[in-house]
Amino acid sequence: xxxxxxxxxxxxxxxxxxxxxxxxxxxxxxxxxxxxxxxxxxxxxxxxxxxxxxxxxxxxxxxxxxxxxxxxxxxxxxxxxxxxxxxxxxxxxxxxxxxxxxxxxxxxxxxxxxxxxxxxxxxxxxxxxxxxxxxxxxxxxxxxxxxxxxxxxxxxxxxxx
Numbered sequence: 001x002x003x004x005x006x007x008x009x010x011x012x013x014x015x016x017x018x019x020x021x022x023x024x025x026x027x028x029x030x031x032x033x034x035x036x037x038x039x040x041x042x043x044x045x046x047x048x049x050x051x052x053x054x055x056x057x058x059x060x061x062x063x064x065x066x067x068x069x070x071x072x073x074x075x076x077x078x079x080x081x082x083x084x085x086x087x088x089x090x091x092x093x094x095x096x097x098x099x100x101x102x103x104x105x106x107x108x109x110x111x112x113x114x115x116x117x118x119x120x121x122x123x124x125x126x127x128x129x130x131x132x133x134x135x136x137x138x139x140x141x142x143x144x145x146x147x148x149x150x151x152x153x154x155x156x157x158x159x160x161x
Contacts, residue, residue: 003047005029008054016106033058040066047113052079067095074116076109
């Protein structure tokens with residue numbers, strides 16, 4: 001599993017990278033749109049965590065390229081305007097699983113992303129180890145993922161975690 005985190009705040013980025021590495025995920029982190037574009041064009045990305053203010057106007061192009069190259073991509077967006085970004089972006093980007101406020105930690109965002117990836121793997125009919133991960137996988141309806149979308153700052157929940 002490969003993750004890419006785009007975040008302009010170095011301390012938060014480092015903390016997120018460490019969290020993912022400890023979870024056994026190969027991860028790349030950057031604050032640069034150019035580096036992110038190169039990573040997306042040259043490697044397979046399963047989880048993309050984006051701080052929207054770090055990439056600004058390049059968001060649509062970058063996420064579009066990532067979705068085109070990685071059909072099973074899970075994207076987590078951290079943004080200052082959850083409501084507007086949810087309404088404007090969700091219909092256009094199928095990989096967008098969570099739209100979170102900036103006050104939500106990257107650690108929590110990463111946990112949501114990993115849960116979405118696990119759910120997608122469990123429910124994928126083509127998954128070879130679905131029965132290992134979910135003993136009664138055939139009884140589960142594939143159209144009902146465990147984590148679909150979280151649309152709220154989740155401030156209280158993030159503090160409790």
